[in-house]
Amino acid sequence: MTTAGLRRGLLRGRRPLPRRYVPVLVTTGLLIAMFAAGGVRYENFATGQIVLNVFVDNAYLLVVAIGMTFVILTGGIDLSVGSVIALSTMVSATLISDGWAPLPVIGLVLLMGALLGLGMGAIIQYFEIQPFIVTLAGMFLARGLCYVINTESVKITDPLIVALGETHVPLGPELWVSPSVIIALVVLLAAIYVLQYTRFGRGVYAVGGSEQSALLMGLPVARTKMAVYTISGFCSALGGVLFAFYTLSGWSLHALGTELDAIAAVVIGGTLLTGGYGYLFGTVLGVLVLGLIQTILNFEGTLSAWWTKIVIGLLLFAFILLQRLIGARGGQAPPTPS
Amino acid sequence: MAAPEPILRMRGIGKQFPGVRALDGVDFRLLPGEVHALMGENGAGKSTLIKVLTGVYEIDAGQIELAGRPVAFSSPLAAQQAGISTVYQEVNLCTNLTVAENIFAGREPRRMGRILWREMRRRAAELLARLEIDVDVTAPLSSCSLAVQQMVAIARAVDIDARVLILDEPTSSLDAGEVAQLFRVMRRLKDQGIAILFVSHFLDQVYEIADRMTVLRNGRLVGEYRTAELPQVELVAKMIGRELAELKALEDRPPEPDGAPLIEARELSRTGAIQPFSLTIHRGEVLGLAGLLGSGRTELARLLFGADHATSGTLRVDGKETALRTPRAAMGHGIAFCSENRRAEGLVPGLTVRENLLLALQATRGWARPLPRARQEELVEKYINALNIRPADPEQLVRNLSGGNQQKVLLARWLILEPRLLILDEPTRGIDVGAKTEIQRLVAELSGGGMAVLFVSAELEEVLRLSHRVGVLRDRRLVAELENGEQLTTDRLMETIASGAAS
Incomplete structure (x- = not known):
């Protein structure tokens, strides 16, 4: 319902806009404003390829943020995604340079990511440990495993992977995207379908709304919670594969801090950190906002790369406050116990 | 009405907790198409009986029959599948989902695994229309009032083919209009032959909706009565466990206070907690608050301490208007609050x-x-x-x-x-007699020394022994303020609580 719901919400016009769409709309407005500002300030900025380049550069982040959205919708968090990306690039690069065929390697890496996620989900569910702690452990574990495999960067020279990394899929005159973008968009559409049109997807929202209630309503809470971490693990591994396409290498220090970028993208996209509210469409916008900040700073040229972090930090503050305000207006005072 | 076969019959139910006999040989029956109220004071065993029935606890003795067949439920889910649905005081739904989703969560109509949203909305709207609840099923549940949320919970419960519906204090956070709406829904369900077990602390509501009632006291059955045949005063006496005639006034009344007003509340209220009330407490005065559990005693006290915000009305301390926004502000004015829940x-x-x-x-x-x-x-x-x-x-x-x-x-x-005003909320509950009398003596001494005391207690004798004046609460309303004199007896207090008017 993300895009369709948004459109319907806009078309209804007369009716006051449902509050749950406000964060998404704010992010949309922000994105348009940023793009317009860039277009006014720099020549050659307001072109289609600039937007497409944001997709090309951040396809892996989009996939990871999609997995993160599932987790955050249940009220959890996954800090391991950046390390799983690095581990995935490392495993892929090492196995391929050892002479394995690329496709089985990719399959293996995806399975590894999913299993890692499932393991963390099971620990979170059955030992009732905070997701923060469990995935923090997963983060150290995956990053550490990278160094066990190799402390140096490993180059990928396999022709198929190089082709996937360097092919330009033409979209029109002077417009192109990489195959990774198409993979990311397929994942996005599948994820939107799952969240909106399956019992599992609605269960994710229900668990995020109130785990206790979901349990009493007879929903499979344990299965849902473990599934979201599995999805996140899978998405991180896939993100790692896309990252390997992008950089044509495996390295222990790849994607340092990407977990925080993914969380920032999800939050800027309007998903509530406490769970239950948010749309994947917003996550796409969040990723675009982060990517566009980077692009603008590149155009500016003279500014230090740390300005990206500063702007993201300020945006996060603003969006968390916005969520708080919306939440405060919507919240009912809990009844006083007698 | 010729008595039909009971849909539910519980016989000789016993339940033991470490150190407590929560239920002891309780019989209970529920007829199809009736609203049956379960009455009793706090700790009488009402919730234990419900939990035993819905499979939260196992029974130690006795048997349960549903439609003539013996049953034993291992979990609330099993009870639900057998047709016994429960709606609790706190609505157990997901407020972030729409009304329709809450009704169908986990049971959504699907084709090839794809949720049919249109079909789901249509069926939800039909179901709610049958219950005469007018609400947009596409609205998020959080935008609905608590009453509507409660009714959505009921709609969900009855849609799972319920034969017995248990409503555990469904009205405690509803206002009068919402209660009326809930009762309309209950009557419709009753007409459809569903047996409804209703628990409420509000006597008026019980008398309005219930056909029969079962009274429990200290885990034992007191009796089963037709509502029409049991006057409210007698019901209260059965719940508390004393015959009215036995209750006599106590001898030693406290001396009259002679102080200036310390705190004056004018039309103070908090939506959902207590209706507007006006109350003055003088220096050196003990003001007692009497009323059944859930009648708003604690809520009133919390307002005076600034623990909750008032939604309307004004409060004067020493004649100056003050908004007590936090307990800290109240403490600054010399108000202290000794809470009911000491742990x-x-x-x-x-x-x-x-x-x-x-x-x-x-x-x-x-x-x-x-x-x-x-x-x-x-x-x-x-x-x-x-x-x-x-x-x-x-x-x-x-x-x-x-x-x-x-x-x-x-x-x-x-x-x-x-402090200048000491608020004591149930200071003597659950403590032994010796400590009780010591605390009572202390209260008398303190007020003699000029301290004002607001004394909240469920024990009417205690309230009468200590208080200069008694405020009577009922259904979250301050219904009477009585001078404590020769004429005021526990008898009369109880009548006031039962009838809701100063006689």
């Missing part, structure tokens, strides 16, 4: 008696100015002696003290502040 809200069990005693005093001084040790010991010794706290060891951990002595520690903590 959860008052004492810190892992700290010593001395530390607990000095907590509030230290808080008012601020952490930067610690109290000198010598002064601490002096104060602690004084209050341990004054209140006769046993054991008289300031370094003993509070969790090792008996309930009565814990209560005294909590009381002493506030007394150290030398």
Whole structure:
């Protein structure tokens, strides 16, 4: 319902806009404003390829943020995604340079990511440990495993992977995207379908709304919670594969801090950190906002790369406050116990 | 109405918890198409009976028959599948989802695994229309009032083919209009032949909706009655467990206070907690608050302490209008509040008696100015002696003290502040007789010394013995303010509680 719901919400016009769409709309407005500002300030900025380049550069982040959205919708968090990306690039690069065929390697890496996620989900569910702690452990574990495999960067020279990394899929005159973008968009559409049109997807929202209630309503809470971490693990591994396409290498220090970028993208996209509210469409916008900040700073040229972090930090503050305000207006005072 | 076969029959139900016999040989039956109220004071065994019925607890003795067949449920889900659905006081739904989703969550109509949203909305709308609930099924549940949320919960419950519907205090956070709406829905369900078990502390509501009622007291069955044949006063007597004639007035009344108004509340209220009330408390006066559990006693007290915000009305302290926004502000005006729930809200069990005693005093001084040790010991010794706290060891951990002595520690903590108004919420509940009389004596002494006391208690004798005036609460409304004199007896108090008017 993300895009369709948004459109319907806009078309209804007369009716006051449902509050749950406000964060998404704010992010949309922000994105348009940023793009317009860039277009006014720099020549050659307001072109289609600039937007497409944001997709090309951040396809892996989009996939990871999609997995993160599932987790955050249940009220959890996954800090391991950046390390799983690095581990995935490392495993892929090492196995391929050892002479394995690329496709089985990719399959293996995806399975590894999913299993890692499932393991963390099971620990979170059955030992009732905070997701923060469990995935923090997963983060150290995956990053550490990278160094066990190799402390140096490993180059990928396999022709198929190089082709996937360097092919330009033409979209029109002077417009192109990489195959990774198409993979990311397929994942996005599948994820939107799952969240909106399956019992599992609605269960994710229900668990995020109130785990206790979901349990009493007879929903499979344990299965849902473990599934979201599995999805996140899978998405991180896939993100790692896309990252390997992008950089044509495996390295222990790849994607340092990407977990925080993914969380920032999800939050800027309007998903509530406490769970239950948010749309994947917003996550796409969040990723675009982060990517566009980077692009603008590149155009500016003279500014230090740390300005990206500063702007993201300020945006996060603003969006968390916005969520708080919306939440405060919507919240009912809990009844006083007698 | 010829009595039809009961849909549900419970016989000789017993349930033992460590140290407590929660249910003892209780019989209960529920007829199809009736609203049956389960009545009793707190701790009478109402919720235990419901939990036994819905499979939360196992029974130790007795049997349960549903539609003539013996049953034993291992979980609420199993009970639900057998046709016994429960709607609790707190609505157990997901407020972030739409109304339709909440009704169908986990049972959404699907084709090839794809949720049919249109079909789901249509069926939800149909279901709610059948119950005459007018609500947009695509609206998020959080945008609905609590009453509508409650009814959505009921709609969900009855759609799972319920034959027995248990409503555990569904009305406690609803206003009058919402209650009427709920009752309309209940009557419709009753007409469809569903048996409804209804629990409420509001006597008026019980008399409005229930056909029959079963009264429990201390885990035992008192009796089953037709609502029409049991006057309210008799019901209250059966719940409390004393014949009216036996209750007589007590001899020693406290002396008249002679002080200026300390606190004046004008039309103070809090939506969902207590209706507007006006109340004045004078210096040196003990004002008692009487009423059944859930009648709004604690809510009223919390408003005066600033623990909750008033939604309307004004409050004057010493004749000056003040908004008590926080307990800290109230403490600044010399108001102290000794809470009902001493374990959860008052004492810190892992700290010593001395530390607990000095907590509030230290808080008012601020952490930067610690109290000198010598002064601490002096104060602690004084209050341990004054209140006769046993054991008289300031370094003993509070969790090792008996309930009565814990209560005294909590009381002493506030007394150290030398408040001008002391609010005592059920100070004597659950403590032994000796400690009880000591606390009562202390209250009398304090008011003699000029302190105003708001004394909340479920025990009418206690309220009468100590109070100069008695405020009577019922259904979250202050229904009467009675001067405590010769004419005021527990009899009359009970009648006032039952009838809701000062007679």
